[in-house]
Amino acid sequence: MSDPVLNASGSQSISHVSTRRSDNSLCSRIARYLASFVPCFGRSIRVVDESAQQQLPRSYTCLRSRELRYEQEPDSRKALWSQVHHSPNIIINQDARSLFRRPTLQLTDLALSELHIAQGIHIFEILWPKHMRGTHAVLGVAMTDTMKQSVGYVSLLGMDHKSWGWDITRNKLLHNNSLAVTYPKGSIDYIAPDRIRCILNMDTGVLGFETEGNYLGDAFTDLKGKQLHIAVSTVFGRAQIGIQYISGIDRPEPLALQKITKRAIRDTLHDVKQVSQLPLPRSLRAFLLNE
Numbered sequence: 001m002s003d004p005v006l007n008a009s010g011s012q013s014i015s016h017v018s019t020r021r022s023d024n025s026l027c028s029r030i031a032r033y034l035a036s037f038v039p040c041f042g043r044s045i046r047v048v049d050e051s052a053q054q055q056l057p058r059s060y061t062c063l064r065s066r067e068l069r070y071e072q073e074p075d076s077r078k079a080l081w082s083q084v085h086h087s088p089n090i091i092i093n094q095d096a097r098s099l100f101r102r103p104t105l106q107l108t109d110l111a112l113s114e115l116h117i118a119q120g121i122h123i124f125e126i127l128w129p130k131h132m133r134g135t136h137a138v139l140g141v142a143m144t145d146t147m148k149q150s151v152g153y154v155s156l157l158g159m160d161h162k163s164w165g166w167d168i169t170r171n172k173l174l175h176n177n178s179l180a181v182t183y184p185k186g187s188i189d190y191i192a193p194d195r196i197r198c199i200l201n202m203d204t205g206v207l208g209f210e211t212e213g214n215y216l217g218d219a220f221t222d223l224k225g226k227q228l229h230i231a232v233s234t235v236f237g238r239a240q241i242g243i244q245y246i247s248g249i250d251r252p253e254p255l256a257l258q259k260i261t262k263r264a265i266r267d268t269l270h271d272v273k274q275v276s277q278l279p280l281p282r283s284l285r286a287f288l289l290n291e
Contacts, residue, residue, distance in 0.1 A: 078115045079124070079245035085229065086111035087149040097244070098127075103237025108136060108156040110148045110163075112229035113243060117202055120250035124198045124230050127242035130191070133169055134236030139196060140165035140174075141207055141223065142231040156233035163231060164220045166209060168192045173219055183209075184216040197246065198230055262288055 080096040087109035091100045099111050113124070126139055138155050142163035150156045157165035158174025165174045166183055171190050173181045182188055197210040205224025209216045232241055265288060266272050275288045 078122075078248070079243055080114040081243055082112045082114045082229070085144055085148070089149065098240055098242040099232075101234055101236065101239045106152055108150045108152065108154050108233055108235050110142070110146070110156050110231060110233040111241075112142060112144065112146075112231050114229075115245070116144065116227050116229050117200055118227045119202050120248055121199070121201045121203065122248035123246040124200070125244040125246050126196050126198065126230070126232065127194060127244070128168070128196065128232070129194050129240075132234075132236050132239040132241070134234065134239070135169060136167065136233070136235045137169050138165035138167045138174065138233045139198065139209075140219075140231055141198075141200065141228040143226065143228060146231070153235045157231050164207065164223070165231070165233065166219055168196070175220065183219055200228070200230075202226075202228075258287075 081092050081099050083092050083096060086092065086099070087107075089102050089104050089107060089109045090111050091102065092111075093100065096114065101109055115122075128137065128139070134153075136153050136155050138157035140157050140163065142157060142165075146162040147156060147160055150159065155165065155167045155170075155172075155174050157163050158167070158179070159177045161176040163175070166172070167174060171182055171184070171188055173179055173183045184190055193211050195211070199208045199210055199215070200223075201207075202224065205222055205226075206218050207220045207223060208218045230243065234241065266275070269275065272289065275285055278285065280288075
């Protein structure tokens with residue numbers, strides 16, 4: 001005779017699995033139904049290539065960054081350059097959302113963000129016009145006590161063991177003055193646009209960059225357990241560099257199926273405002289618009 005406890009346990013487990021499959025199936029059907037209205041907005045539906053997804057590294061952060069875009073409103077207080085942690089040759093503007101480098105010869109200067117990060121996933125956007133980069137323009141992360149100034153024109157961010165940087169003029173990754181890997185991979189002639197997003201996942205210790213909606217890949221993967229600031233180092237006289245905090249989660253948790261479905265629909269539309277044109281109940285449109 002079989003054990004009744006085992007039978008009960010097995011039955012309960014099967015019931016849970018069946019319920020989860022049913023929920024997933026329902027969400028999939030709803031998403032497919034809503035997506036059928038998307039072509040009328042002039043944008044084709046994107047198909048996920050599962051085989052390509054399987055080839056991505058475990059520390060890949062692009063999908064998580066897309067979830068963050070709609071899960072939390074930007075916090076303007078986090079989008080500030082530090083008034084203290086920067087080279088004396090750098091002036092922080094009154095609103096602390098942009099910095100200015102004095103035109104001084106044969107010096108390289110570095111500045112840190114006000115926010116230092118030890119956990120969670122955070123997305124910053126750096127506005128760095130191409131004509132204000134000069135010969136050495138580096139973007140990345142650093143500890144509070146990294147070097148803030150150096151004689152000569154050098155890639156200062158990434159020169160010591162307390163900083164990690166992407167030289168966006170040479171497309172090289174730098175750390176401890178010894179790492180010089182091409183980034184994006186195989187793109188030595190790549191020209192980064194004016195706006196660059198830094199995606200920092202401190203739960204996995206990964207820093208990556210995104211430009212014009214394209215994730216460029218994981219740049220550094222050994223940052224877990226550290227406390228870091230977003231950082232830039234520059235040699236260009238009169239350079240002005242802006243910073244904006246896009247979104248973030250200090251303690252990431254698995255997203256509910258409702259939120260995943262919302263993200264998929266919003267990410268498929270050409271413009272989020274087009275949600276109001278979908279043939280949906282008012283409550284569902286409000287949900288998709290975060291109202």
